[in-house]
Amino acid sequence: MSNAQAAALPVVRVLPMLGPAHLDRPFDYLVTEADSEAAQPGVRVRVRFAGRLVDAIVLERVSESAHGGKLRYIERVISPEVVAPEQLRLLVDALAQRYAGSRPDLYKAAIPARHAKAEESDTTTAWPELGEVAEPDLSAWSAYQHGESFVDAVLAGKLARAAWQVAPGDDWAAALAALAVKVALGGSSALIVVPDQRDVDRMEAALREHVAAKQVVTLTASQGPQARYSRYLSVLHGQARIVVGTRSAAFAPLRDLRLVVVMHDGDDSLVDPRAPYFHAREVCTTRSAIEHASLIIGGHARTAETQLLVESGWMHSLTAPREALRARAPHIHAAGDSDFELERDPRARQARIPSAAFAAATRALEAGSPVLFQVPRTGYVQALACGNCRAPARCRWCNGPLGLPAGGDAAAPTCRWCGRMDPKHVCPVCGSHRIRAVVLGTERTAEELGRAFPKHRVVTSWGERVRDTVPAAPAIVVATPGAEPAVHGGAYGAAVLLDTWALLQRPDLRAVEDTFAAWLAAATLVAPMSAGGDVVVVADPAIPAVQHLIRWDVPGFAALELEQRRDAHFPPAVHLALVDAPRAALDDFFAHTDLPEHAELLGPVDLPPGAALPGEWDRARFGPAQRMLVRSPLAGRSQLGAALRAGLVRRGARKQELPLRVQVNPVDVG
Template identity: 55%
Template sequence: MTTETEQTAAKPPRNQRVAAAQRPVARVLPMLGLAHLDRPFDYLVDAKLDDDAQPGVRVRVRFAGRLVDGYLLERLDRSEHDGKLAWLDRVVSPEQVLTPELATLCRAVADRYAGTMADVLRLAIPPRHARVEKEAVSHDVARAIVVPDRTGWDVYDSGQSFIDGAAGGGHPRACWQALPGEDVAARLAELAASVAAAGRGVVIVVPDQRDLDRLEAACTPLLGDACVSLVAGLGPTARYRRWLAVLRGQARVVIGTRSAVFAPVSDLGLVVVFDDGDDSLDEPRSPYPHPREVGVLRAHGTGAALLIGGHSRTAEAQALVESGWAFDVVAPRAAVRAAMPRIDGLSDEDRRVANDPMARSARVPAIAFDAARKALAADQAVLFSVPRRGYLPSVACARCRAHVRCRACNGPLQMNDRGDLACRWCGRPENRFVCPACAGTAVRALMVGDRRTAEELGRAFRGVPIVTSSGDKIVDEVPAGARVVIATPGAAPHAPGGYGAAVVLDTWAQLDREDLRAAEEAVRAWMAVGTLVRSREDGGRMVIVADASESPVQALIRWDPVGFAAIELSHRLELKFPPAVTMASVDGPPAAVAAFLDLLDMPPGAETLGPVPLPAGVRRPAGLDDSGPADRMLLRTPRVAGRALAEALRAAQALRNARHDDTAGIRVQVDPPTIG
């Protein structure tokens, strides 16, 4: 008979943990966001957690004395670590949100952009909502996908063969040049339905909510519940509910903005990124991946088809075609000419311009007024495109013509309709302007915004309704009939049947920017306007107030985005700028940038450019005081060595983190959207 003391000794302590019998080691990626800790760590799995601790679930682990979030990547029989392993603290949720394909993609994106996998996972997987996870999984049979009429793709060379290849399980990769006036939403819906009807998944990324609304309206009749939209504007709960529907296989097609490119669609057959040149697709969070490049990585890793589309074309998309990695899906020139409006620039060969002495100096020349009046007389809407919103968004000293800058953040000052000056960046009012260069106190306009333009055109077209669309007051569609619309790039509303005429003003403001992509972005903005105008056969006319001999203007007049992209790419090859090379920027305080570069082991063939002051208009790194100086150092290497540069940048960041260097405010970005 045992004593009470012996019985107590035979029982294990109440809180004693016992390792799982099978695969007791969990490989976990802690969500630390530090480059020197961007790797998995091994933990022991308690037998009580064995069922829930599956690859892909969210977990909590103890790291350096504190509990942190993480993802369980895999279960192992044994660990390569020789020391004692800590225990997995708990499984946050048994939902396996990190699929193997998504984990591979996030690792590839982190390596491509010299970032951490934890940062990419924050972009790819939305925050958890426990109540949503507990909702019952719907087992309702979704309405059958309607096999669409694909004749709209007949006009494009290789259009039908691309759809057949994507739906048939192949992996075609193409760049699609949409015709002027094309119903892009309808074409993308037909493409998605064709692939989804074959049992494969589809992801379509568009720049903003307006594009998404039109695409959703086109997809719903064909796809029904098989299509869901993912966008931050849904709110965290609704977005996570839809994201889980995709993860659980309830939706086969995902449409959305930037982060939708990571959607966990099963059996992915097609990735589409439309209008990849839109700056809405520039990711503002580290490591700043562009959906186009994520789409390329995902298509390559999964064997899915890829389509990069737009009315214009970026040099990056053209590089994919010229390398042979992708092919063109374009319409014949005859179809382009039939779809485009008549486009006029300022040319001395045009008698209307040659006979008008004010044509090249007037903001709105007679040729533009003539086009507008004819469209209004035909009871059609007229669009005036201006590059900036506001009243006078940019002003200069009236005496010495120096740009007027904010004393607090060095941003540009703007003037409202009451004559008050304020900073366009930080909003600080300037109650008493004194020019630091000449002591002048008066200002003059450098640029006219949409509100001042509306004032001027309201006097020119008396009795005609005036509509403005810009900033946070965007009009989606205007009613039929004669009216004048003033809009900034990307904010132009649709008009029933298209605009009768469009006039592009202040083109110098778009072309004269000190930016590598200035001409490319100008052509993109102008073509976005042109695609809203009626065709030449329907009397549509577009006037661009710019010298017709300039290359970007000629690209618009001929409607030749592919040719212009090829020219841009050849220039960048010659000058060694992206995408001909891989370029990275290091931004931050001058001393911190210099200290970071001291840690950087540059790969062979790489070179440095700078340092130079951070370009105007570029967002300052997080944690950097707005009033402090900021430098930019550019690093450049041949494209084939781009991965080596990214590895060197990651290694330098890891060393910086490990040393706890005081380099707050540093930002490292591979292929930044703004170079100059």
């Protein structure tokens, strides 16, 4: 084998798969003539870097290097597979800027680990040769305003983006399956990203109504290394035209991508728990812009981020007419929402399970249907709230959540964001000076209901004991948000939403938005009002979220939530970054970081309960882990992330080794 330098474009510019931010840049190597054909942009190679062998991705081939010293040869080409095609490289570059992230970290999330045996299988067979495909029925989209014109635009290859509000009772998986198959029949590709395995299974089952199993590629974290890499290659080679998967499937390198779908974008499962903490929604919106692919962000609820895209004109709203929503939705009402009901049950607004809830459950059970009781997630988080009306206690300066620092060092409530003490807090809702500690958790609701309804079976679904379905027979089903089982071949006769205050008053930016989404997810499993479906919300009927639920006004709630975020200067109305590190490292980092104009620093404060900074350091010398918040206006999409990323590069070049974590526009602000 010849070791001669390649005759054409002998210099390969590679990105080593290393962690430090200051090493996230191209390095030049030489390639031999023997490796020249295989060493193309996007392939994985091995190079010697600082005395050790590391993996790298080829970014480009050039004729000469700007490096003045002697260049090394790459050690070898790991595989001739172009695992990082051009559109993926552009996507990773854009996301690294947005999230102040490392490109190697993003490549590791996007590209499965190599498995040599997977490369031996045939992943190049053309999609149409895999079986007959029935013509899909797209009539479900006609039930939505502008639905037909949206579908026509997608199939014609035009750029169309929609925030899709799934009407109650509609099978969102069946509607998406028909559209995805129609796109594939036209020779293009469709990508559908969902939060969890249950949704993947539901989507795959809907697609199999139209096509054979081999014509649908699923990408999930539960697959083994060989299966995942083999499926990635089938996508890469153009064999797969319909891909369904969880978070990391958003990077799937489909050819001629025409349609991208993200379902239930408010689910935190779509956020990668590792740096740079990307959100699948942001990956897909970036892909839509780069690859000019149509985009659907769908679900029963709508996040403030999606509403911002709608109000900016970047995408439009796809909703069912008001009359259709009323016909499909169950009867929704709050406990104690009328003088008559309060007269019958004076404690309807204070009782955990008021008589209205028992009456609704009894009617449904007698009619032969199961009843759903939704309870908050288990756990323990302490926050402060008004002692009179239970409104969350917020800082009067930055609107952050008030709490009591660990150890009782403060004699007054202290903001978890800016660190200011507020010894004379006044509730902005009722004017009370009283403050109470709120413990978020859930009691043994199943035991209570078992005693209340001794003749009926009690089924639970939460944590690791999640049920997919329950029979269409009388039963009490107790489930946490997101774990509600569907009724096989039917619907719930009633649903009762319990302990709503515990969800609404969580010390979190998205508490109300998440609660509203959880309510909608439960209510959509209930039979329509014409069939006796009943939903009881055990909450104050004056709460705006309750009123929007009763009217099934999803866009209206999203608009209200976004407006409140604007007033309080919260994301997505602003860009927000969290920087966690020992106090000495925080001071050093911000002293060498050029933040965007008008950026505002809040803190430092202690990390929220349950949050921890990984790594070891001398706490006596460098201080405990603390948090700084950086808030900046919505200027450039990636301006804040780019500034923080540059600061991380400078920090790495100075060989600062104290742990430091950066999260840009995180879902959980605290």
